[in-house]
Amino acid sequence: MIIGIVGALIGLVAWEIYWRNHNLVPDLDDDDDLWVIHREAVEDATEDDVVIVGSSRVYFDLQLDKWEEETGKRPIQLAIEGTSPLYAFDDLVNNTDFNGTIVVGVTAGLFFSTLFPEAPPNEKVVSRIKYYEDRTYADRLNYNLSIPLQSSFAFISDVSGVDGIKLKALLDEIEVGQRVPDPMPPFHKFSEVDINRNLRMTTRTATDTAFAGTIKKVWLFFNQAGSENVPEKEATTNFFIENVKKFKNRGGEVILVRCPSTGELREHENQVFPRNEFWDPLVEKSDVPAYHFEDYESLRGFDCPEWSHLSAEDADIFTASLVRILVKDGYLSK
Amino acid sequence: MLFNSLGFILFLGLVLFLYYTGILSWTNRKRMLLLASYLFYGLWNPPLVILLWISTIVDWTAGNKLAVEKNSGRRKMWLLLSMFTNLGFLAFFKYGDFLLENFTTGVNALGMTYEPQPMDIILPMGISFYTFQTMSYTIDMYYQRIKPARTFLDFALYVTFFPQLVAGPIVRAKDLISQFYDEKKATANQFMWGSFLLTIGLFQKVVLADTLLSGTADAVFGAGVVLNGLDAWIGTLAFSGQIFFDFAGYSTCAIGIALMLGIILPDNFKYPYAAIGFSDLWSRWHISLSTWLRDYLYIPLGGNKNGITRMYVALILTMLLGGLWHGAAWTFVVWGALHGLYLVVERFLRSKVRLKINPINGIFLALLTYTCVNITWVFFRAREFETARNMISSMFFINNDGVKLLQYFDIFKVMVVVSLLFICHYLMRNSSLKELSLKAPAWLFGVGWAIMLFLIVISQGSGQQFIYFQF
Incomplete structure (x- = not known):
């Protein structure tokens, strides 16, 4: 028994040292449990609170520390990478009494894609909402116990894909010939999150152009893979508008935000989701305040290192600028 | 919890x-x-x-x-x-x-x-x-x-x-x-053995079932398309390993934890994939359920005391209800019916053919039993009959142009784990882990324990539920 325990401890210490030597640091997983903690916070939120829903752009680009610095109040961040905000917004409108402000990040390729709950843009949101409803006391206990471990050991990480380091992820990366073609380029993790769900782009992504290039390849792959999908513009817009009306009727405020994108990704978006056909009609039908980065001097001109998100430093500047505009327009107070 | x-x-x-x-x-x-x-x-x-x-x-x-x-x-x-x-x-x-x-x-x-x-x-x-x-x-x-x-x-x-x-x-x-x-x-030895069983149970669940096999089984049974024969077989074999490691893992943990408290629980699995025939299988797989069904259902239904026909009817009914016990779906009923049918055919053949089991025909019959068991697992795992039908037709190589889904390494991984599982079961079929551990040198036992603990931690099972909790 002693050999077993001591042997396992020696192995784990060596494993930790190995990953730290590969520049891994202890950090939190951006997982379902972290999301539901913040979803739960909405239950106690007041009309002075702000909740953010959307995809990765509002997640990367709206920095909570900076927002709090500008307004004195930290928003609740519920955005999820690679997802549409429709079902998260629907959940806030129909399953809570919240009547504060909801900032909705609009990334056209995701927002207008589909209403099908099991489709990739919605699946993760829907499953997290379900997890929020079904979560047990044991789940809560397990997560609370895991936080100090995640924060102390680099090897404790639930990341999947090419940067995953748990045994399953490591095995999944082994390739012995290719029986079935896999055209998806490697998709590296390029952000880090804290317990407040404040997500920041890693320094490497902002400074290492070759690394940023690997992310760009993934966007190009998604653009190509999604080219056959016809956006469900009417259905998604109507679904959203319906909820906007309900939310406004109970005194809530909705703000639409379109964050910056650049390079070939921006060109693709302009071509497939032209502003005059998607964003403008949405703003008009919603009849809510809307902020497109192109319309404000202080919100444009940023360079997204991988075409889709702002570096941490630029995100701070973007957040401060946006908040100042919102305060000036009377939608936020200091 | x-x-x-x-x-x-x-x-x-x-x-x-x-x-x-x-x-x-x-x-x-x-x-x-x-x-x-x-x-x-x-x-x-x-x-x-x-x-x-x-x-x-x-x-x-x-x-x-x-x-x-x-x-x-x-x-x-x-x-x-x-x-x-x-x-x-x-x-x-x-x-x-x-x-x-x-x-x-x-x-x-x-x-x-x-x-x-x-x-x-x-x-x-x-x-x-x-x-x-x-x-x-x-x-x-x-x-x-x-x-x-x-x-x-x-x-x-x-x-x-x-x-x-x-x-x-x-x-x-x-x-x-x-x-x-x-x-x-618990005595010191009981406590140590209980801790070891807990480790083995977790190793079976977290490393073997969840890390090595579940992904392949889930991908194949969730594919939603008609698959190539090889993919269908690998997915089914992966599930056969997954469900064994998942359920036997839970039972081993339960026995180990109880032993740490000085309470002895009965064995629930005895190397079932080395079973030679289906009566043997059910004396090795989920023993506590099969003996329950035998004592409280099969025997009250007449058992083998009222002639062959009544015995066959009792067997089929017992296995049908055993299938339904596992889940409220017709696919589970078919799973039970297949096992009932296997038992009836086996009893019939045994009454007609006398066969002395030796190491050569024994391994062949064990393989045959395991293959037949895999056919039943398709109905157990598939959520709908359409999936089961597609899988079975692919496994009998009816769908020659079925979709290829798995990479070579997935196939290799599953084959290695399942082959080792079968070989271990066959070698251990008349032995026990306890006997084996007593023969092994202490240092080897300790190193094996350390490796299992290490692999459990680095697998970091994100708390996947045991399959049998739903039953």
């Missing part, structure tokens, strides 16, 4: 601390175990502990009445009360939606339009296990096979004992309640 979770490590640590510090008397230690068991269950869904309480009170009362009641009519009434309560829980919570669905289909087939609201009933974790366990007490009391539990505390702990509460082994009263009468304390 799951064994493969951080919360359980804390929970078990606290239980062992309170159990062994000596501050509590034996009665208070049992009270502590009972409270801990309710906490273990309640952390999943607190209100459903009430079902446990009702089962406990009803069967305790029925058992006490059966111990003194002489009137056969009243005795039958007390037995029926227990059966009605326990089977009623099962019927409502487990089969409610299934019964409604089938009723609706039947009524609509008769031309009447009926669309009821779905009931959306929560399935209480492990309900099939604890209801069968508590029912066995009342049935044994009815047949006067056992004496009543001495105290309510002993009985309540028998129903609720946390290591085996949600996924077995389904323990008989005579094997467990009497262990609670006298003070129990």
Whole structure:
């Protein structure tokens, strides 16, 4: 028994040292449990609170520390990478009494894609909402116990894909010939999150152009893979508008935000989701305040290192600028 | 609460601390175990502990009445009360939606339009296990096979004992309640062996089932397309390994944890994939359920005492209900029917052909049994008949142009794990882990333990539920 325990401890210490030597640091997983903690916070939120829903752009680009610095109040961040905000917004409108402000990040390729709950843009949101409803006391206990471990050991990480380091992820990366073609380029993790769900782009992504290039390849792959999908513009817009009306009727405020994108990704978006056909009609039908980065001097001109998100430093500047505009327009107070 | 979770490590640590510090008397230690068991269950869904309480009170009362009641009519009434309560829980919570669905289909087939609201009933974790366990007490009391539990505390702990509460082994009263009468304390060897079994169980679940096999099985059965024959076979083999490691892993953990408390639970698996024939399989797979079905269903149905035809009918009925016990779906019924059919064919062949098993035909017959078992796993794992039909046709190489899904490494990984599983089962079929460990040098035993612990931690199972919790 002693050999077993001591042997396992020696192995784990060596494993930790190995990953730290590969520049891994202890950090939190951006997982379902972290999301539901913040979803739960909405239950106690007041009309002075702000909740953010959307995809990765509002997640990367709206920095909570900076927002709090500008307004004195930290928003609740519920955005999820690679997802549409429709079902998260629907959940806030129909399953809570919240009547504060909801900032909705609009990334056209995701927002207008589909209403099908099991489709990739919605699946993760829907499953997290379900997890929020079904979560047990044991789940809560397990997560609370895991936080100090995640924060102390680099090897404790639930990341999947090419940067995953748990045994399953490591095995999944082994390739012995290719029986079935896999055209998806490697998709590296390029952000880090804290317990407040404040997500920041890693320094490497902002400074290492070759690394940023690997992310760009993934966007190009998604653009190509999604080219056959016809956006469900009417259905998604109507679904959203319906909820906007309900939310406004109970005194809530909705703000639409379109964050910056650049390079070939921006060109693709302009071509497939032209502003005059998607964003403008949405703003008009919603009849809510809307902020497109192109319309404000202080919100444009940023360079997204991988075409889709702002570096941490630029995100701070973007957040401060946006908040100042919102305060000036009377939608936020200091 | 799951064994493969951080919360359980804390929970078990606290239980062992309170159990062994000596501050509590034996009665208070049992009270502590009972409270801990309710906490273990309640952390999943607190209100459903009430079902446990009702089962406990009803069967305790029925058992006490059966111990003194002489009137056969009243005795039958007390037995029926227990059966009605326990089977009623099962019927409502487990089969409610299934019964409604089938009723609706039947009524609509008769031309009447009926669309009821779905009931959306929560399935209480492990309900099939604890209801069968508590029912066995009342049935044994009815047949006067056992004496009543001495105290309510002993009985309540028998129903609720946390290591085996949600996924077995389904323990008989005579094997467990009497262990609670006298003070129990694990010896140093028992404690160490219990810890080792807990490690092996977690290794089976977290590393072998969840890390190495579940991904392939999920990908194949969730593909939604007609697959290539090789992919269908690999997915099915992966599931055969996954379900064994998942369920045997849970049982091994349960036996290990109980042993750490000085309580001995019976074996639930004895190298089932080395079974030669299906009678042998069912004496090795989920032993506590198969003996339960034998004693409380097959034998009361006549067993082999009323001629061959009645025996075949009893076998088929027992396995059909055994299939339905696993899940409220027709695919499980087909799984049970196939096993019933296998048993009937085997009995028939045995009555006609005398065969002496030797190492050469033994391994061939074991492989044949394992192959037939894999056909049944398709119905067990598939959620719909269409998936099962596609899988079976691919496995019989009817779909030559089926879709290729798996990479070479996935195929290699599954083949290595499943081949090792089969070889280990065959080599160990007449032995036990305990015997093997006694022969192994201490350092080798320790190194093996260290490797398993290390792999469990780096696999970091994100607390995936055990498959059998849903049954």
